[in-house]
Amino acid sequence: MASVFIKAANAKIRSNPWTDYFCSTHFWGPASNFTIPLAAIADTQKSPDLISGKMTCALIVYAFTFMRFSLAVIPPNRLLFGCHTINATAQSVQGYRFMDWHYWGGKEKKLLAEKEAAAKGQPVLVVKKVQNENHLEKK
Structure with missing residues (x-):
């Protein structure tokens, strides 16, 4: 059926x-x-x-x-x-x-723009992975 x-x-x-x-x-x-x-x-x-x-x-x-x-x-x-x-x-x-x-160079351009913004006292959004790499380079 x-x-x-x-x-x-x-x-x-x-x-x-x-x-x-x-x-x-x-x-x-x-x-x-x-x-x-x-x-x-x-x-x-x-x-x-x-x-x-x-x-x-x-x-x-x-x-x-x-x-x-x-x-x-x-x-x-x-x-x-x-x-x-x-x-x-x-x-x-x-x-x-x-x-x-x-x-x-996109990663480097973003870091440079964020550093310039930080120098001017503007809010900064940093990618954690890139921030950690920079921290290791300073040591």
Whole structure:
């Protein structure tokens, strides 16, 4: 009896193109994947010393690989393509922030700005890890 009901419900869903798409993996795959770029976008507000360079590189490769995959499937999944385009962009921004912080002098620029602010009597926000490194250098 239950199988008759399930078959009838499935036939009803598949008869309407909108509900057919909404109930498919072509919709729910990208919808669930959107949590990755949303997390990357939210992470742009956090300190760059928290960024993992290896993970960011892996996520950039993942995003570009699945951008290609989303257009290779039949029919092409443009929602998945958009999801991974946003992800590739957000991860690239994170990759730039990582490189700037660790290799292009971002950490030193922040320390210099904080020292200048302290000299002027303004409130200073110091990253604990960097503060500990400076403390060890003074000894």
